[in-house]
Amino acid sequence: MMWLFAVLIVLVIGGVAVVAAGYGDSLSVEFDDRPDVVVPAEGPLTAEDLGSIRFTTVVRGYRASEVDALLDRLAAQLAEARADTSPRDPDDDGD
Secondary structure, eight states: OHHHHHHHHHHHHHHHHHHHHTOSSOOOOOOOOOOOOOOOSSSOOOHHHHHHOOOOEETTEEOHHHHHHHHHHHHHHHHHHHHHHOOOOTTOOOO
16 A cells, blocks of 8 residues: 555656646746726826726735836826926016
8 A cells, every 4th residue: 555655656646847847738828817007098187087096906916017117107197297397487488
């Protein structure tokens, strides 16, 4: 009986080694099935847009690329808004 278990263990280890080495059927192609963060592509973002954002969670938090892209867009939008509303010097006549 002991020999039977030894043979079974050797066969299982051999099967795992064959699969790990890539023999047999190959693995299927992996597709990214994570949903994208949906925000309007054009125009300024609104409070409602920001309130509806849900980032995809991964093992150690959120997908950094999604967060970085949104932060870059918001920084550019805020810089543009600040430039548009900056006070003008009354002595400056535009020349």
